[in-house]
Amino acid sequence: MSTGLAVLLFITLIAFIGMALSWLSRPSGDNNDQDTASTDDVGTSSNGESTRNIDQLIETVNEKLPQTQCAQCGYPGCRPYATAIINEDVAINQCPPGGDALIRELATFLGKEALPLNSAFGENKPAQIAIIDEAVCIGCTLCIAACPVDAIVGASRLMHTVISNQCTGCELCLPPCPVDCIDLIEQPVTLSRWQWPKPA
Amino acid sequence: MPDAALILIGTVLVNNFVLVQFLGLCPFMGVSRRIDSALGMGIATTFVLTLSAALSFAVNAWLLVPYGLEFLRTLSFILVIALVVQFSEIVIRRQSPLLHRVLGLYLPLITTNCAVLGVALLSVNQQHNLSDAMLHGFGAAVGFTLILVLFSALRERLELADIPAPFKGSAIALMSAGIMSLAFMGFSGLDR
Amino acid sequence: MAKTCMKTFLQRLISSPQTPALAGGLALQRNKPGLPVDGVIRILAVPATVSIPLTNYKREILQPGVHAGQHIKCGDMLAQGIVASCSGEIIGIEPSRIAHPSEMSVPCVIIKTSNTPDADTAVHTPLNSLTIDRIERCAVHGLGGAGFVTADKFRASGEIDNTVETLIINAVECEPVISCDEALMMSEAANLVEAIASVVDMTGCKRCILAIENDKHQAITALKEALQRTEVTPLIELTLLTPIYPSGAERPLVRRLTGIHLTPGTPPSSHGIVCINIATAYAAWQAKLGYPMTSRIVTVAGKHINQAVNVRVVFGTSISEVLKQTGNTPTHKDSRVRVGGPLSGFDLSDLNVPVTATTHCITVDPVRKQGPVLPCIRCNACSEVCPVDLLPQQLHWFATADDQQGSLRFGLMDCIECGCCDAVCPSNIALTQTFRYAKGLHREVQTANLAATESENRYRCREQRETERAAIREQKREAARARLSERADPIADALSRVRGKRKPSPDQPAKTSEPSPGSSMRVNQSDDDENDRNQSP
Numbered sequence: 001m002s003t004g005l006a007v008l009l010f011i012t013l014i015a016f017i018g019m020a021l022s023w024l025s026r027p028s029g030d031n032n033d034q035d036t037a038s039t040d041d042v043g044t045s046s047n048g049e050s051t052r053n054i055d056q057l058i059e060t061v062n063e064k065l066p067q068t069q070c071a072q073c074g075y076p077g078c079r080p081y082a083t084a085i086i087n088e089d090v091a092i093n094q095c096p097p098g099g100d101a102l103i104r105e106l107a108t109f110l111g112k113e114a115l116p117l118n119s120a121f122g123e124n125k126p127a128q129i130a131i132i133d134e135a136v137c138i139g140c141t142l143c144i145a146a147c148p149v150d151a152i153v154g155a156s157r158l159m160h161t162v163i164s165n166q167c168t169g170c171e172l173c174l175p176p177c178p179v180d181c182i183d184l185i186e187q188p189v190t191l192s193r194w195q196w197p198k199p200a
Numbered sequence: 201m202p203d204a205a206l207i208l209i210g211t212v213l214v215n216n217f218v219l220v221q222f223l224g225l226c227p228f229m230g231v232s233r234r235i236d237s238a239l240g241m242g243i244a245t246t247f248v249l250t251l252s253a254a255l256s257f258a259v260n261a262w263l264l265v266p267y268g269l270e271f272l273r274t275l276s277f278i279l280v281i282a283l284v285v286q287f288s289e290i291v292i293r294r295q296s297p298l299l300h301r302v303l304g305l306y307l308p309l310i311t312t313n314c315a316v317l318g319v320a321l322l323s324v325n326q327q328h329n330l331s332d333a334m335l336h337g338f339g340a341a342v343g344f345t346l347i348l349v350l351f352s353a354l355r356e357r358l359e360l361a362d363i364p365a366p367f368k369g370s371a372i373a374l375m376s377a378g379i380m381s382l383a384f385m386g387f388s389g390l391d392r
Numbered sequence: 393m394a395k396t397c398m399k400t401f402l403q404r405l406i407s408s409p410q411t412p413a414l415a416g417g418l419a420l421q422r423n424k425p426g427l428p429v430d431g432v433i434r435i436l437a438v439p440a441t442v443s444i445p446l447t448n449y450k451r452e453i454l455q456p457g458v459h460a461g462q463h464i465k466c467g468d469m470l471a472q473g474i475v476a477s478c479s480g481e482i483i484g485i486e487p488s489r490i491a492h493p494s495e496m497s498v499p500c501v502i503i504k505t506s507n508t509p510d511a512d513t514a515v516h517t518p519l520n521s522l523t524i525d526r527i528e529r530c531a532v533h534g535l536g537g538a539g540f541v542t543a544d545k546f547r548a549s550g551e552i553d554n555t556v557e558t559l560i561i562n563a564v565e566c567e568p569v570i571s572c573d574e575a576l577m578m579s580e581a582a583n584l585v586e587a588i589a590s591v592v593d594m595t596g597c598k599r600c601i602l603a604i605e606n607d608k609h610q611a612i613t614a615l616k617e618a619l620q621r622t623e624v625t626p627l628i629e630l631t632l633l634t635p636i637y638p639s640g641a642e643r644p645l646v647r648r649l650t651g652i653h654l655t656p657g658t659p660p661s662s663h664g665i666v667c668i669n670i671a672t673a674y675a676a677w678q679a680k681l682g683y684p685m686t687s688r689i690v691t692v693a694g695k696h697i698n699q700a701v702n703v704r705v706v707f708g709t710s711i712s713e714v715l716k717q718t719g720n721t722p723t724h725k726d727s728r729v730r731v732g733g734p735l736s737g738f739d740l741s742d743l744n745v746p747v748t749a750t751t752h753c754i755t756v757d758p759v760r761k762q763g764p765v766l767p768c769i770r771c772n773a774c775s776e777v778c779p780v781d782l783l784p785q786q787l788h789w790f791a792t793a794d795d796q797q798g799s800l801r802f803g804l805m806d807c808i809e810c811g812c813c814d815a816v817c818p819s820n821i822a823l824t825q826t827f828r829y830a831k832g833l834h835r836e837v838q839t840a841n842l843a844a845t846e847s848e849n850r851y852r853c854r855e856q857r858e859t860e861r862a863a864i865r866e867q868k869r870e871a872a873r874a875r876l877s878e879r880a881d882p883i884a885d886a887l888s889r890v891r892g893k894r895k896p897s898p899d900q901p902a903k904t905s906e907p908s909p910g911s912s913m914r915v916n917q918s919d920d921d922e923n924d925r926n927q928s929p
Binding site: 062063065066067068069077078100101104105108148149150151165166168190191192193194195196197198199200 | 447450451452453492493494496498765794795796797822825826828829832833835836837840843844845846847848850851853854
């Protein structure tokens, strides 16, 4: 009899603690924070506040990414990759333009290990910009439509040209060009961009 | 109470749970790469340990012993610890999603942390009363946090140092932990 | 090495309590060759051609306001903030190497000089009191080694709260071998005091500190005499400092004299302090009298030199010309020519580079055989000598691992690149260059971050635009579909409409052709744009 009572008491205790926990993890009704800039819904998270915090996390990771929007990581842009890193725990070594410096920064921020760049996603090339050979350009506007940052100016049947200081070197304009008039050149080192080399 | 001071010094320094009694080595090696994540883990463990020490004592003294259910001790202690860990995980996920993400799997692993269970069982062995049991748990957690923070600071510097290839990673970490353990064994006899 | 450490320790013991000792630094042996014994500084003859680089303090390339073939006079503006140092004809504007560690070429204005002695001709009218505009028109730049635009220094202070509280005249010249400022003080002490007075009057400062090392005895005597004789500005406080390198660096000097610790990126003007070199003050005074800044005193010294000397050189003279005229053309095979002092200078391989405002010293020494670079032994000697209280050892670990956050946390941007840590390191590690590299990396990352933010903005705008366009297109399609679906039989409707319009007439041929399906849409289109019009036949 007493054993049964004890077991019953034990189960009641567990049940109470369980109910307390589920009450604690109820979705929070108050949205007293200021407007969030989140456009992506992280799904129907049971906790409204943590969604906002996750958005902040995604924003922080996005700010560290190089914003070339080149899709080499396998995601259509830098923000989708940042979202995947936070939500789906995707590897942080898939961004070739970011290189090892980016991997190190993400590793420090997320507490993960800094793996070397996954070469299956591309090589880390030095800063490059696209340049259009104006003698060959036919003015088809296909590259203008392809550029994710609007760095090419031009109009139909008029000369196209790349705005050098806006070009991120993402290479997305090269495939659409029907006459193959776009080249990638390394950004020239000028006196103002010269820095001391690392000692051996 | 002089007893309280003795219990604290005993658990933090002399009989440090990680370096002297070698309990709780899993989170010690796993979360100690960076100081802030180590500190977060330490605080979470402090919370869990103190609360679970008190609850375990309550369960033991008012449920198990009066009804002769000592054989259920390990099971019920683990249950209590699991509940407290789940509670603290919810709190952390709300307060700091980043810390929650950084700690990852190690937070629920506190449930199976032998240090937490060890504290509860040792309290029973040493026949503490409620306040002593809580102090014991708190001291153990403070010792754990201290070691975790010290070791993570050490590991941050080890990462930058020029270590021979065979020793990189866990090898040098374990060796450093061994040397720290030697240092902490120098505290023995302090509580006499 | 041990002797230097002992000497540093003793210097700190006996340093005066009014001017707190520098934390760190090295007490080096006094080594100031080439001082004028008779107080006369030789003026080098103007060479046949001078080459003026078209770059500014920020290393930007400037657009010239002159062209080849133009005749110009001394003091004429060649580009923003750059004046011609002599009269003559511009024979070309072409890329030419400059005295810079990168050994890069920048566009330079090459002037074939005329033989008129224009150093004595005032280009502008003398003023009664100095103004910032006159300093700017005479292109006065800092002559202490950094070459900052002096007018901007004074303007910045004025903008913040309209006053300069403290004016510091930097006559410290702490680095060994460099003695150009000391030579100037020995030869023109009276004029220098007047120069300082005119700058004090211009700024209206409450306090003026003339800081100098206490082992420059002749210069101190000359200055003290000059200060006593003139009744101008009793404000000038002559402050003697214990000779520890690098007391003359701006930030440690400001801290030592005023106790204000400047965070990296904060100029002294934000605290109402302006610190200029004494030679710059002299140039500002010359500007008041109407002379543009066209020359500077350069120390020529070294072990492979015939005779060390301080000479006044016109800007644009090539270094090989300076060495030739002073009789010091390097003849040894294993000489290295260095611009700047032994600790803070850089080596040159090409001697055909022009002297500019930042060329304060040219040394020719035997090539130093550096020992091999060994691993860091964590001896902490570098931390003991750092004058800005940094931990070069920790910075070395972080910078070598390319850990920017760690380097910044340990004060990388506070580093003044003095070279003290290099000098004491027993493992011959190139610490200063590592820190310069790390700083450069940080600047690159910051520039890249700005560019990335800009790219992201453009990307967002583009995405928004494309989504809006797609939404408008979709709206129109929906509207058109809705219109089509309203009619039960659009073809019969169209036929009846056409028949209804047409009055039966024997002359007119009956239109029996069926209207094409697209034309029903065309009749009702009123606000569609070109895209939709192009779709219908």
